[in-house]
Amino acid sequence: MKSGQDQVEAFSSVVRPEILTALQSPDFNRVANSFREAKLNFVILCVDGTVPEEIGRTIGLVADTTRRFGWDVEGMFSNLMVLVDGAPMPASPERGARSELVAALQLEQGPKIKMLHGTRNAAWGRYGSETGRNTHGMILPDFVTLIAKLNALPNGTAEELPE
Secondary structure (H helix, E strand, C coil): CCCHHHHHHHCCCCHHHHHHHHHHCCCCCCCCCEEEEEEEEEEEECCCCCCCCHHHHHHHHHHHHHHHHEEEEEEECEEEEEEEEECCEEEEEEECCHHHHHHHHHHHHHHHHHEEEEEEEEEEEEEEEECCEEEECCCCCCCHHHHHHHHHHCCCEEEEECC
């Protein structure tokens, strides 16, 4: 098994090193289904298209822009992406404002994407089974409602949600 430092180096190209280091701390790795409340900035984004290679390429470009702004890709589900501002760790020094990230994504990807973005108090922690798959991340209780709202938007749109 690789050491913690080897794991940090192996994944540091896709996850900020300070997050990987924090994931190894006993404080962060509490028992499953324990949460902290955090005020999170997020962007929920859908990539349009029917050609898997083009969708994949756009997802990669979105991920590159997200990282350039100091944000993190919280999750990817088919052509859906959830971006967060690095919570629960302190924001990275290079982190751009949500409005700046959204504007850059719109400029770079135009009609290939549509987005909902906002700020929510959300649960953040480790959830899942004690013995099976566990995930670190946020839980937005209204996520399904937000996805329905995102689905109704035309491509090329970015809508800010009220707090």
